[in-house]
Amino acid sequence: MTEKLYYADGYLHEFDARILRLETFRGNTAIVLDKTAFFPEGGGQPGDSGRIGDVSVIDTQIEQGIIYHIVKDPGNIDVTGTVRCAVDFQKRFARMQAHTGEHIVSGIAHAMFCVNNVGFHMDDTVMTVDFDRRLSKEQLDDLELSANECVYGNAEVVSWYPADSELNSISFRSKIDDLEHPRIVTIRGYDQCACCAVHVARTGEVGIIKILTAVSHRGGVRLTLICGITAYRDYVMKHAHTLRIADLLASKHGETDAAVERQLQKEKDLRWQLQQRTDALIAYVKKNESQTTGNRVFCFEKFDPETLKTAAVSLKEVCGGLCVVISGDDRKGYYFAITSASVNVNCFTKTIVSALNGSGGGRFDVIQGRFQATESEIKAYFSELTVN
Numbered sequence: 001m002t003e004k005l006y007y008a009d010g011y012l013h014e015f016d017a018r019i020l021r022l023e024t025f026r027g028n029t030a031i032v033l034d035k036t037a038f039f040p041e042g043g044g045q046p047g048d049s050g051r052i053g054d055v056s057v058i059d060t061q062i063e064q065g066i067i068y069h070i071v072k073d074p075g076n077i078d079v080t081g082t083v084r085c086a087v088d089f090q091k092r093f094a095r096m097q098a099h100t101g102e103h104i105v106s107g108i109a110h111a112m113f114c115v116n117n118v119g120f121h122m123d124d125t126v127m128t129v130d131f132d133r134r135l136s137k138e139q140l141d142d143l144e145l146s147a148n149e150c151v152y153g154n155a156e157v158v159s160w161y162p163a164d165s166e167l168n169s170i171s172f173r174s175k176i177d178d179l180e181h182p183r184i185v186t187i188r189g190y191d192q193c194a195c196c197a198v199h200v201a202r203t204g205e206v207g208i209i210k211i212l213t214a215v216s217h218r219g220g221v222r223l224t225l226i227c228g229i230t231a232y233r234d235y236v237m238k239h240a241h242t243l244r245i246a247d248l249l250a251s252k253h254g255e256t257d258a259a260v261e262r263q264l265q266k267e268k269d270l271r272w273q274l275q276q277r278t279d280a281l282i283a284y285v286k287k288n289e290s291q292t293t294g295n296r297v298f299c300f301e302k303f304d305p306e307t308l309k310t311a312a313v314s315l316k317e318v319c320g321g322l323c324v325v326i327s328g329d330d331r332k333g334y335y336f337a338i339t340s341a342s343v344n345v346n347c348f349t350k351t352i353v354s355a356l357n358g359s360g361g362g363r364f365d366v367i368q369g370r371f372q373a374t375e376s377e378i379k380a381y382f383s384e385l386t387v388n
């Protein structure tokens with residue numbers, strides 16, 4: 001059995017240990033030490049990374065009491081002596097903050113709303129916590145506030161092993177019904193839960209707890225949570241976004257939502273105006289073009305595919321053959337819509353797109369796509385093409 005230094009001191013991150021052996025663990029090379037401060041994956045918390053001598057540890061796992069430090073490349077590590085080891089404590093402390101935050105939230109949710117934590121996942125960006133019943137927006141707000149009040153209260157967090165005789169008299173949360181010798185993590189005044197992971201010593205170290213999202217999940221709710229340094233980084237990123245958005249919209253920092261609403265309304269009005277003018281333009285072209293035989297190509301500036309389709313359907317009556325409506329430029333190519341009042345345009349799709357280096361297709365009375373050709377090449381091609 002590997003001696004677990006992380007239970008004696010959750011903050012220990014540099015230590016000397018003896019290398020006992022190199023082993024293959026689940027297909028990876030792993031170092032086994034006589035003792036370690038590397039926390040192995042457990043209780044929903046990922047395994048630590050760091051260094052053993054000059055060797056990089058990428059993960060830590062435990063099996064039957066033996067702790068395996070997974071390494072990418074053991075190099076020429078000396079397996080006979082004592083070696084200096086260092087846990088990546090920045091990462092580990094963020095996980096301790098997050099995991100303690102999860103206990104606070106789950107404990108308070110259980111106490112306030114009688115919901116049970118039935119699922120937990122943690123990675124280095126977010127945590128998800130699943131509860132067995134749904135919670136309303138107001139309940140979630142109360143939960144978040146109470147969880148942060150627990151942080152400010154700086155309650156003590158202790159882990160302990162109750163004696164067998166005590167087990168029936170103490171109450172604690174647990175996902176496993178039949179625990180023989182549970183390790184209990186107590187947040188004084190807030191929560192008691194069976195857990196094997198390493199936590200911070202006082203809740204103040206969690207810093208902040210933020211619920212990012214709450215979505216329905218298997219009849220209950222799945223919360224996405226962040227805590228501590230991860231929440232701070234998230235705040236920094238989001239604040240930079242807010243400043244940038246406020247700057248772009250020339251609005252005050254706290255009023256970007258109203259500014260976006262105004263911008264969306266403005267865009268809606270402009271779309272409506274554009275639609276009116278586009279319809280008027282198409283009607284004008286239709287009215288002033290005399291009916292001709294053969295194919296016709298109409299070129300409009302900056303029409304989107306949907307407007308091209310509307311124009312093609314509207315203008316087909318002035319064309320004896322194909323009514324081709326295009327929009328684009330000679331360098332990037334042209335979007336097109338093709339209709340006809342006299343023939344089935346679908347019969348010509350393959351011929352047309354291959355002749356004009358294009359792609360596209362369609363159904364019923366209109367084909368649409370893109371040509372990689374110049375305007376004059378497109379016009380020349382359709383002036384030669386016979387369809388009737």
Ligand SMILES: [Zn+2]
Pocket residue numbers: 043099103194195196197
């Ligand atoms: Zn836990």
